[in-house]
Amino acid sequence: MSRFKGNPQGGLPGRLPAGEELLWQGAPEFWALAKYAFRVQIVGAYFVFLILLRVGAALLEGDSVKFSIGTGVTGMWLGTTAVGMFCVLAWLMARSTTYSITCKRVVITYGIALPKSVNLPFTRLEAADLRVNAEGTGDIVLKLPEKVRLSYLLLWPHVHGGKSGRAEPVLRGIADPSGVARLLGEAIGRTVAQGEMVVADAPVREALETMQAHAA
Numbered sequence: 001m002s003r004f005k006g007n008p009q010g011g012l013p014g015r016l017p018a019g020e021e022l023l024w025q026g027a028p029e030f031w032a033l034a035k036y037a038f039r040v041q042i043v044g045a046y047f048v049f050l051i052l053l054r055v056g057a058a059l060l061e062g063d064s065v066k067f068s069i070g071t072g073v074t075g076m077w078l079g080t081t082a083v084g085m086f087c088v089l090a091w092l093m094a095r096s097t098t099y100s101i102t103c104k105r106v107v108i109t110y111g112i113a114l115p116k117s118v119n120l121p122f123t124r125l126e127a128a129d130l131r132v133n134a135e136g137t138g139d140i141v142l143k144l145p146e147k148v149r150l151s152y153l154l155l156w157p158h159v160h161g162g163k164s165g166r167a168e169p170v171l172r173g174i175a176d177p178s179g180v181a182r183l184l185g186e187a188i189g190r191t192v193a194q195g196e197m198v199v200a201d202a203p204v205r206e207a208l209e210t211m212q213a214h215a216a
Contacts, residue, residue, distance in 0.1 A: 010025075011025055011098030011107075011109050012098075012100055012107055012109065012117070013107070013109065013117040013119070016102060020102050020103060020104050021102060021103045022100060022101075022102050023101045023102060023103060023183060023187055024099075024100070024101040024180060024183055025098055025099065025100045025101075026098075026099050026171075026174050026175065026176075026180065027094055027095070027097050027098055027099060027174075028093070028094045028097055028099075028158075028172050028173035028174065029094065029137050029173045029174070029175055030087075030090055030091045030094040031090075031135075031173075032133065032135070032137040032172070032173030033090040033093060033094050033157065033172065033173045034086060034087050034090035034091075036133065036139075036172070036173065037090065037156075037157035037172065037173075038086040038087075038089065038090050038157075040083050040086050040087060040090075043079075043082055043083055043086060044079060044083050046079075047075060047076070047078065047079025047082065047083075048079070050075050050079075051072040051075040051076055051079070052072075054071050054072050054075055055068045055069060055071060055072045056068075058071045092112050093110070093112060093157065094173075096110060096111060096112045096115070097109065097110040097158065098110075099171045099174065101180070101183060101184055101187060102187075103187055103190065103191075104121060104122060104191065105119055105120055105121045105122060106119075106120040106122075106142060106169075106171070106184070107119055107120070108120070108155075108158050108169060108171070110158055116154075118150070118155065118169060120142055120144075120169060122187065122188050122191045123191065124144060124145065124148065125142055125143065125144065125188070126143045126144060126145055127143040128140060128141065128142055128143060128181075128184070128185075129141040129143065130177055130178070130181045131177075132177050132178065133173075136175075137173045137174060137175060137177065138173075138174060138177025138178070139160070139170050139171065139172050139173065139174070139177065140170065140171040140174070140177060140180060140181055140184065141160050141162075141168050141169075141170050142168060142169045142170070142171075143162065143168055144166075144168065144169070146166070149166070149167070150167040150169065151167065152165075152167040155167055155169060157172060158170050158171070158172055
């Protein structure tokens with residue numbers, strides 16, 4: 001596991017070493033990031049509730065319909081601004097993020113102002129989980145050994161809270177989650193078959209089997 005700070009080249013921290021091949025690159029879908037990371041729908045619903053509550057309270061106090069609706073204008077403006085800001089931030093994050101899968105590792109390169117990368121070698125994966133959203137995008141959650149600790153705040157939104165609050169890296173909001181999961185599972189399988197393991201094969205085999213089962 002390693003972290004990188006600097007200028008990424010083609011979505012990677014640098015040139016790939018000899019013998020390492022890039023298999024796939026992608027990025028989060030903007031709307032999936034806004035919806036599932038920033039929860040813009042929930043934020044919007046919250047402000048709608050507040051506006052209706054305020055308008056209803058004004059009507060109950062005997063104010064005119066016109067005046068009552070006018071009392072909700074401020075809340076409407078604040079709600080629209082908040083949702084708009086979250087959408088812009090999600091768009092910027094989606095544009096500044098690159099997910100890469102090579103024949104040896106997964107790389108998450110992200111950061112709007114200060115690019116950072118997290119390298120996740122296949123040999124350090126304990127398991128993986130595929131989650132498909134209703135609109136067809138999905139997340140691939142990568143589960144790491146318990147002794148490996150990543151910062152939830154520094155990795156957000158490309159992170160998921162796992163058992164005991166441990167941060168688990170996520171390829172979030174990708175367009176073809178099943179296809180990418182299948183590709184990742186096959187790459188992990190080749191790593192196992194070639195005997196390039198520095199840890200016990202069983203955890204990585206579990207990740208491979210999980211990927212193949214979900215991607216089928």
